[in-house]
Amino acid sequence: GGYFLDSLFADIDSLALYAGIHRRVFGAHRLLGRTFPFAVYYDVIGDTATVKAVLDCRRDPKSLRARLRGNS
DSSP states (O other): OOOHHHHHHHHHHHHHTTTTSSSTTTEEEEEEEEESSSSEEEETTTEEEEEEEETTTTTHHHHHHHHHHHHO
16 A cells, blocks of 8 residues: 555656646546556646546546546
8 A cells, every 4th residue: 555655646746847748648648657557647737737537547448538527
C-alpha cells in the first residue's frame, strides 16, 4: 500500500511541472504511472491541473471511457 501511494503521488506531483504535455485520451490528458500500470487522467484550466480519475490500465478501454464520462 505505502509504496503504491508514494509512487502514485510522485506521479501526480510531477504535474506541477509537466501538466498539459501528455497525450489526450478519452477527452482528458493521460499521465501514465512510472511504476504501476495506472494512469492519471486530468484536465488543465489556466495554471491548474485537476485530476479527474486514477484508473487501472489493465481494464477494458470501454470501461475506462465510461468511467471518465461518468457512466459507471
